[in-house]
Amino acid sequence: MPLQSELDAKPTPSPPPGGEGGGFRSISPEFREGVALLLLSVGVWLCARGILVPRLIVAHDALEYLPRQVEFHENISAGILLPRWAPDLGNGHGYPFFLYNPPFFYYVAEGFHLAGLPFVASIHAAAAFLLLLSAASMYAWARAHWGCFGGMISAIAYLFAPYFLVVLYVRASFSDFAVFFWLPITFLCVERSLRPKGRRAWIVGLALSTAGVILSSNPVALFFLPVLALYPFAYGWRRAFPWPPLSGIVLGVALAGWFWIPALFGKSLIHIDRLLVGYLHYGNHFVHPAQFLRGMWGYGLSLPGVEDGFSFEVGWPQLGAVAFWSLVRLRRRWPPSVGYALFVVAFGLFFASTLSRPIWDRLPLLQYVEFPWRTLTLVVFAAAFLTGGCVTRLPAGAPRFLGGGGLLLLLLLIGVPRARPQGYHSVVEANYRPAEIARRGIAVTTRREYEPRRVKVLAPPSPALLAVERGGVSRLRSERASPERIVAWVESRSEATLRLALHGFPGWRIVLDGKPLSWRYIPPYGLMRFEVPPGVHQVTIRFGNTPLRAIASLLSLLALLGLVALLALEISPHLRERPPRPEMAGERSIER
16 A cells, blocks of 8 residues: 555545556556556666766766866775775875765775776766666655656656756766765655554665765755754644654664764865855856746756856756646645655755745855755756645546656657766876876866865975985885885985875874874975884884764764664564474374
8 A cells, every 4th residue: 555545644545556546456466566667667768778888978077077087996996985085086096076075976986996897887876777767766665655657757857857967977076976976765764664564674765875975965955954953843742742753863863973964074184165265156147037947958068147058047947847736735735755755845945945035144054055956956846746646636537547658758858868978088098107106296176175174285296105314214115005004114224304295184193103293284285294203113103093984984984883782673573583493393183
């Protein structure tokens, strides 16, 4: 039975199982489900075919993701499962890129690379895989409300929403793209966790998906988490406070604490303020309300005013669904899921538009989101859900089938021509090896905002990790054992001062013959300098936790243990209720 019949408001009748009804009830549910999944598979292929190629797409951020993935792989191949430092960025002096940039997409792409794909192919494969998962997650959530046919329509409306295609093919912001997978799952888990049956398992699912949102996109998470936290209250709270879903959300936030706590409270340690000046200033990127309706398509940049180079269109079928459900309110009460989806659409449109400028000006944390139109992610998510629901409100039988088919065709006719990149780069991956990234000073962001705060001037590439500034050093040898560890051997006739070709940052520690050694910054480059006494010494430079990072990691560990305990409590009754083996039952009957 669809979820609506259990959770949504009683005055609104739920669709029949499968969502098709009428003259098509004679068709088995399995066949209807198979047809819906087949149509959805075709839609997935039509949407993804532009990235199912071995060459890197031409898009805003595409070339930045290649060196990022190389640096991420360098950490993973060294056994660092939670990468923090990118050693070859900043002309080879490194900076804590992965301490601040959400890692989920890089993990997915790394899986494909470890399976044998080149870096470009692994990035495209990860994007295609996440596209498939996004379709599946929207289908699962919408199917619970609208049946398989309505769920398929919602998933297609999701894939071919203009902004969904903009994020993939125009911006190539793969981290923002990864979050599309998680949003429907979180709402489905909220709804299921309100049921008694299997509640603990759904709380765990909600925690994992909430953490997934945070680990995919900082800007989207900042806006989505309050929306998610309010969703349980849409189903009422006077009779029973919605502790189960709220506890799942809190556990998810804690589970991702190892990432977001150091990133949020350590933002003063990097040049994050560079996002607030010049072109990247949030004030340059508000959307005029008329642009939500304009059907232009392009591959240019976001610009001040209304002459942007790409589309902020919501999509006419999706807008039609929003209007349809708004009119339904005049006749009957909204189901909670529908009413809240309409609220999410309004919320996302408002914060993307010029109307919200006074709020952005008064809330400094929002200003680091950089592009207010990122909240269109929420609009795409909620409007796609509403689009599938329109089908179930058509008269059962042929009208529903023909209306749904017409809506599906309209979505494809509008979306398929846009589901392609502007072109493809001819990338030679050998030019993106770690040494080449350092030598050529390849950047992975527009303004190098992840450079440590002490770096006022970027030093040129250094030929060696360690250099002698002063003193009688007769022998000096160094090697990078991993992105977070450097080992050196020094023989000096007198006290010597050494310069390390490494950007200083909280967490770097120097150990001389097993004893801690202090270091200083070299202005204006932000490199590291330290002294060694006369003699033969082994020096180890290692990147480790600060107290804040240690506390954040402990919080995540405790949350993980809590989730394991919840799963154990959910599974243990089922293990105890296993029926006796047949032979044992037979033995008892013989004894009697």
